Amino acid sequence: MIRQDLFELAARNMRNARLRNALTTMGIAVGVASLVAMLSLGIGLQGFANHQLMKSGMFQTVFVTSRQDIRNAEEQADAKPDAKPEESPALNDDARKKIAALPGVEEVSPEVRATAEVEYGGRTNFTLLAGLPESAREEDAVEKVKGRFFSSANADEVLLRRDFAKKLEKDDPDSMLGKTVILRYAERQSGDSSDSFSIERKEKQFRVVGLLDEEPFGGMRMISRARVFLPTQTAEVMNLMQPADTQQLVRSTPGSRTYSMLTVRMKSAAYAEKVEESVKKMNYSAYSYLDATKSIRRFFAVLDMFLGIFGSLALAVASLAIVNTLVMAVLERRREIGIMKALGASDADVKKLFFAEAATMGLIGGALGVVLGWVMGRAINFGTNFYLHRMKMPAENLWTVPLWLVAGAIGFAVLVSVLAGIYPAARAAKLDPVQALRYE
Amino acid sequence: MSGLTGADAIEALGASRYYTMGEATVRAVDDVSFTIGRGEFAALLGPSGSGKSTLLNLLAGLDHLTAGSIVVAGRDLNTMDSEALARYRRLTVGMIFQSFNLVPTMTLADNIELPLRFAETPRSERHERVLELLTNVGLAHRASHKPTELSGGEQQRAAIARALANRPSLLLADEPTGNLDSRNGQEVMTLLRELNEKMAVTVLMVTHDPALADRYARKSLHMADGKLVSREEALR
Numbered sequence: 001m002i003r004q005d006l007f008e009l010a011a012r013n014m015r016n017a018r019l020r021n022a023l024t025t026m027g028i029a030v031g032v033a034s035l036v037a038m039l040s041l042g043i044g045l046q047g048f049a050n051h052q053l054m055k056s057g058m059f060q061t062v063f064v065t066s067r068q069d070i071r072n073a074e075e076q077a078d079a080k081p082d083a084k085p086e087e088s089p090a091l092n093d094d095a096r097k098k099i100a101a102l103p104g105v106e107e108v109s110p111e112v113r114a115t116a117e118v119e120y121g122g123r124t125n126f127t128l129l130a131g132l133p134e135s136a137r138e139e140d141a142v143e144k145v146k147g148r149f150f151s152s153a154n155a156d157e158v159l160l161r162r163d164f165a166k167k168l169e170k171d172d173p174d175s176m177l178g179k180t181v182i183l184r185y186a187e188r189q190s191g192d193s194s195d196s197f198s199i200e201r202k203e204k205q206f207r208v209v210g211l212l213d214e215e216p217f218g219g220m221r222m223i224s225r226a227r228v229f230l231p232t233q234t235a236e237v238m239n240l241m242q243p244a245d246t247q248q249l250v251r252s253t254p255g256s257r258t259y260s261m262l263t264v265r266m267k268s269a270a271y272a273e274k275v276e277e278s279v280k281k282m283n284y285s286a287y288s289y290l291d292a293t294k295s296i297r298r299f300f301a302v303l304d305m306f307l308g309i310f311g312s313l314a315l316a317v318a319s320l321a322i323v324n325t326l327v328m329a330v331l332e333r334r335r336e337i338g339i340m341k342a343l344g345a346s347d348a349d350v351k352k353l354f355f356a357e358a359a360t361m362g363l364i365g366g367a368l369g370v371v372l373g374w375v376m377g378r379a380i381n382f383g384t385n386f387y388l389h390r391m392k393m394p395a396e397n398l399w400t401v402p403l404w405l406v407a408g409a410i411g412f413a414v415l416v417s418v419l420a421g422i423y424p425a426a427r428a429a430k431l432d433p434v435q436a437l438r439y440e
Numbered sequence: 441m442s443g444l445t446g447a448d449a450i451e452a453l454g455a456s457r458y459y460t461m462g463e464a465t466v467r468a469v470d471d472v473s474f475t476i477g478r479g480e481f482a483a484l485l486g487p488s489g490s491g492k493s494t495l496l497n498l499l500a501g502l503d504h505l506t507a508g509s510i511v512v513a514g515r516d517l518n519t520m521d522s523e524a525l526a527r528y529r530r531l532t533v534g535m536i537f538q539s540f541n542l543v544p545t546m547t548l549a550d551n552i553e554l555p556l557r558f559a560e561t562p563r564s565e566r567h568e569r570v571l572e573l574l575t576n577v578g579l580a581h582r583a584s585h586k587p588t589e590l591s592g593g594e595q596q597r598a599a600i601a602r603a604l605a606n607r608p609s610l611l612l613a614d615e616p617t618g619n620l621d622s623r624n625g626q627e628v629m630t631l632l633r634e635l636n637e638k639m640a641v642t643v644l645m646v647t648h649d650p651a652l653a654d655r656y657a658r659k660s661l662h663m664a665d666g667k668l669v670s671r672e673e674a675l676r
Contacts, residue, residue, distance in 0.1 A: 001557055001558060001560065002557075002560055005557040009557070012545075012546070012550075336543050336545075338541075339541045339542075339543060340554065340558070341526070342500065342529060342535050342541070343529070343530070343554055343555040343558060343602070344526055344527070344528075344531070344558045344606070345526065345530075346522065346523050346526035346527070346558075347522055347523075347526070348523070349526070349558060433502045434497050434502050437537065437541065
């Protein structure tokens with residue numbers, strides 16, 4: 001039998017038992033809808049998490065500290081038992097150059113933090129200052145800046161946290177944009193001998209170019225807590241006295257400048273592992289969020305799997321409904337199958353006819369299910385955003401229904417339906433026409 | 441094989457069909473041999489349970505021989521697999537039943553189109569062919585009616601039209617007038633005779649009515665307890 005005839009007959013048969021087939025098809029639709037709903041939630045959540053994490057640039061970043069650093073003293077044991085902190089090289093300009101030369105490294109910047117006083121319009125306020133590297137331009141919080149990012153890597157410009165700006169200009173912090181503030185800070189100057197350095201109070205004028213509403217890097221980095229941000233290069237040239245400087249002084253090797261931490265940014269997350277390894281070989285401590293990513297990815301893989309399993313459960317139930325519907329149809333149409341065989345239908349024709357009916361239910365049910373799942377997704381998205389809005393949080397798209405999921409869900413529904421049709425179809429094909437036609 | 445001569449439409453040689461029911465073996469058709477010539481109108485007579493319907497099913501390729509052979513139009517049914525038998529039923533034989541066996545949910549036109557679908561007749565030719573078949577049995581005006589809206593005689597005529605859809609050379613009729621009153625029965629028999637004479641279709645009709653056989657058939661086979669018997673034995 002040609003395919004068109006097959007599906008014409010299948011459609012006719014389905015119309016003859018309209019209610020039963022409609023109910024079964026709805027069962028498939030609900031099954032597919034739950035599958036689509038579950039999976040698109042998983043995909044949406046993963047996308048949401050990835051977006052947030054990627055935006056922070058964390059996966060492209062390796063943090064390097066000297067093993068001499070007291071903060072790392074406790075980590076030594078598990079890091080490299082044979083390497084004593086004292087033997088670790090200093091994290092100085094040499095090291096910085098070496099790290100910058102590693103393949104895939106885009107930018108190496110020190111974490112510059114210092115205390116400073118800010119004066120604006122006669123008001124002063126004491127706060128924490130930090131350098132923002134050039135790469136922070138693409139960072140999430142910085143992207144949402146009111147105003148703009150630094151015009152160049154060594155501009156005399158600052159970004160202020162809005163709540164800090166309010167302390168200087170209570171009523172209209174936005175009016176500070178483009179205005180000048182005076183920064184008073186401690187400058188470190190080389191001492192007379194290598195065992196000392198001196199500190200001097202300095203002041204410098206900066207232009208306010210932007211106001212930040214959120215902490216940069218999602219609050220995950222040391223510099224995130226600062227209230228005033230300036231380009232890292234500008235900060236470096238200013239030779240700011242930093243908290244780690246005293247630590248360096250009491251250690252045996254003051255001399256040249258060392259860094260408490262270098263932030264290494266790679267061109268892509270793919271380099272992170274190699275760079276981290278190389279840095280560790282240079283006998284520095286290195287940490288990246290790559291390990292964290294791995295477990296996050298594993299978590300989502302497992303989550304997707306479970307959501308998929310729960311979604312498929314409904315479809316499995318629906319497939320039993322298909323088996324039931326078609327077995328009923330075989331019993332009901334015994335005589336008709338007998339007639340068809342007497343008229344020359346082959347076993348394969350009969351089998352194909354039942355498969356066509358199963359596939360049709362699967363196709364219609366799958367398509368309906370995708371629509372239903374999509375509507376459910378929109379509804380939940382709407383609900384979530386309504387809640388977020390009331391909590392004064394920005395709207396998020398937690399629900400993603402990619403095209404491959406639509407096609408996959410319909411294809412899966414057809415596949416499951418045809419599989420469910422195997423038994424009824426075989427039963428119909430095996431039917432003995434002599435018995436089926438016997439007069440009742 | 442005599443089938444190769446082309447003289448016979450059917451040649452049965454020691455055809456047997458046994459069923460096992462628990463311990464017992466039922467010999468529904470037992471060592472039956474006969475020939476029916478091409479274009480002949482033959483009747484198969486016998487009381488209920490004599491095995492004539494089983495023999496008809498064997499000839500139709502719906503049932504399998506236990507022993508012996510049946511050759512129809514030069515082809516040995518024993519050598520055919522289920523696919524070949526389906527093809528045989530589709531193209532070589534047409535079947536008519538006592539209870540018509542039209543699909544009740546389909547219109548007459550759809551019923552008649554069914555064997556054309558199985559034979560993969562091009563869709564463009566089907567409509568015309570269906571109309572032609574319906575016209576031949578005088579039911580063109582009933583094409584879009586469901587079987588239940590028709591009289592028994594009309595239903596049987598539609599069934600005959602369907603049996604002829606793929607132009608078979610052999611028509612097997614199982615008590616075609618059994619469910620009809622005498623007037624409708626006569627109409628159907630007249631139609632069968634016409635087909636036999638004008639279109640040279642070989643007809644084998646099962647009946648338990650000797651008068652009907654005498655009137656229409658040129659050859660009569662008598663069955664009793666699964667065996668072929670002479671007319672005299674049958675009457676005894």
